[in-house]
Amino acid sequence: MKANPRAWFSALFLLLVAAPLAAQTPQVAGAQPAPGAPPNAAQTASPGAAPATANSRPSAAQTAAPGPEQAASGAPSGTTPATAPSAEQTTQPAQAARAPQSHARPPANESAPAPDLPAGTIEVLVLRASGAPIAGQEVRLGIMFQRISEGESRSERLARTDAEGRVRFEGLQGGSNYSYRVTLKSGPAEYASMPFGLGGSGHRVKLHVFPVTRNIKEALVGMRGFLYIEPRDDIFQFQVLYRVFNIGAVTWVPDDVVLELPAEFKAFSAERGMTDIRFEQVEGKGARLVGTFPPGQHDVGFRFQLPKERVETAFFGVGLLPHVAEMRVIAEASTNMTLDVEGFEPTRSDTNPRGQRVLVTRKLMGVEGEPLQRIAVT
Structure with missing residues (x-):
């Protein structure tokens, strides 16, 4: 019997979106922020906050959709590991997995x-x-x-x-x-x-x-993504960040998971952290996600550039990783610049920590359990 994917997508929605978000923008281990990029957790977490680690596990009690100042800066406030949802709180695709999923909190290293x-x-x-x-x-x-x-x-x-x-x-x-x-x-x-x-x-x-699967449908994995856009004189600078949550007891190792980018992308850069998790460039196509995602929370990201044509309106589409529960787009903007992302919430204006005007929008996975798949930005 195959598990109903909508049921456990809805469970991930409750965990990653409907409950309060203690952490907003992931910090990629070992990565240095691009000029103008949003600050990372180490730069913005309140004093004494516990740092997120590869083994930390989010709880459903941790999160509210972020406030305006958090969305603009994209800064996480730190997380506190807590017990994963019980059998009554979430429906897990146990029958679909090669190895049985456990409802208990996976043991920590x-x-x-x-x-x-x-x-x-x-x-x-x-x-x-x-x-x-x-x-x-x-x-x-x-x-x-x-x-x-x-x-x-x-x-x-x-x-x-x-x-x-x-x-x-x-x-x-x-x-x-x-x-x-x-x-x-x-x-x-x-x-x-x-x-x-x-x-x-x-x-x-x-x-x-832990037991291992190459198929994300056989693991309880959900994601939150961030796309930060910095217009420059002749290019658009992009920073892509993902926070990956594995709330089950099966390790996920991606099998040819490629995030599609515009054909003209260039200057791809993805720093390696302390684990084997990273993005690799796929020439002319995009970025491939590789590495090991055991139970816990994991951050990964990369940067790229697009040529900036001398036109009034620029349009580009960016693919997403699978099982994305929430996606945010943040763009540095002049006073007359606008931002429109197809299917996303109305864009609002805010300021980043450096006092610059930014435009912010987001989209949540629908309550019907349909994950986000692609974004189109104008």
Whole structure:
């Protein structure tokens, strides 16, 4: 029996849109904002707000549709992980998935100093979502050394987990010049810790491996997108940002998911963050989404340019990723400039954090559960 896609699209709508949004514009890990682009979470979050991480999970209680000042700046206010919806709150396509979806909150990864371990030791524990250990799993320890006078060097160590799912790396160097990162592969998926250093004790990392699908219809994945437009003398500069929510217990690895761009796009740029999630340019077509999306929240984005013709009206269409629940378009604008996005809410005028006039509009996924597929901007 195949699950009704409208039912669980509606569940995603309730989670991502109808409930209050604690986070608005995603911050792409490792990315530097383009000139004039909206500030990221690190620049605008209120003091003391918890940063969003690859493992943070949004709750349905976190969000209201954003206020004018948030929409203009596109700034997230930070998120607090919370329990995913229960079986009564959401209908999940369990029958459609290759692996069963769990209604319980997926277990979180851990990475922290371990005083019970000797200095220079990293212990890794690899578990299934159920908590069962995975024996014989190859684990890679990436090692990076950085010193101004000597530059940067990288090396790695490989080892396999024992019957209890554990593996140890010993005799490692501490200090600020060394950083470490644990990664492992499971089919097409890659799971990883955030980089960390070693102090006066050891360090313990716990990674969970989930069932994997290449078909987004077999995972509880929804998205919120942002398109920021900056007109310049002879070009339009675009910044595209997506916040991807996986609220199930199945990892999604995209299979040839391409976001179409206008044929004349150029100057494509997509920085890599701390994971394998990123966009790659598809020459003459657009941007391909690649990487591993385990349960949690993930940010990814890219930039591109379009030629600016000397005409009064410019029109262009941009494709969207699948399962988009909300899309916002924000354009820097002169006093006589207008913005019209087909099918979106009426455009309103606001100012960005730098005091510039911006035009803002958005569209929400319909309550019938139909995801957004494409935007046309005039």
